[in-house]
Amino acid sequence: MKNVFLVLLAAIIWCTSCSSKIEKTASGSNDVTTVSQTKKPDSKKLFFDVHNLEPGKVSFEDVAGAHQKDLATQGKFGVNFSRFWVDEAGGKVYCLVESSDSAAVYHSHEEAHGLVPNVVDQVVGGEEAKFSISRPLFMDVHELGAGNVTAAAVADAHAKDLAIQGKHGVNFVNYWVDEKSGTVRCLVEAKDEQALIDAHKEAHGLIPNEVHKVKEGH
DSSP states (O other): OHHHHHHHHHHHHHHHHHHHHHHHHHHHHHHHHHHHHHHHOOOEEEEEEEEETTTTOOOOOHHHHHHHHHHHHHHHOOOEEEEEEETTTTTTTEEEEEEEEEEHHHHHHHHTOOOOOSSSEEEEEEEOOOOSSSOOOOEEEEOOOSOOOHHHHHHHHEEEEEHHHHHOEEEEEEEEEEEETTTTEEEOOOOOOHHHHHHHHHHSSOOOEEEEEEEEEE
């Protein structure tokens, strides 16, 4: 009888131990699930790249074809080619890209078609306005110098542009600023180059160093 009692006692202790282990395992599994669910994906940054090609030797159609090759290759490098702009007369091509780093942008272009950018800037953009689609599109460039501009200051200047744009018949669609190099690029609808220059001048006095008439593609 004593032996039977000892066997039953041992069985009870073993079952209790198993139950505790099962609860721990379940709890641990839940912890892992929670970590997995709350883990943040790899962050993407915004980049603006510039291709300086031969003036008058680049067409919008050719760039659109190259952009399709970029789209076919981008997954391999973890990038997202959002939009592009072409200045056919000046031989300039601009691309807006999401990527983890500038090297991925460069190498994606390199594998897609070999036309690598001369510049790849990490940028901060503004809130985009609607296009009117009734006026020419321009990309203007302000070279303010390394360390001389902040995203907050550009946002303030852009607000001043918006406040007076109607007077000059322009539409400031968006801007992108690279704080490191001090470069600001604005996408603007205007009847002509002088109208956007006059608007900038009245708003804050910051005249662009370059103005390029562009076509946009996706």
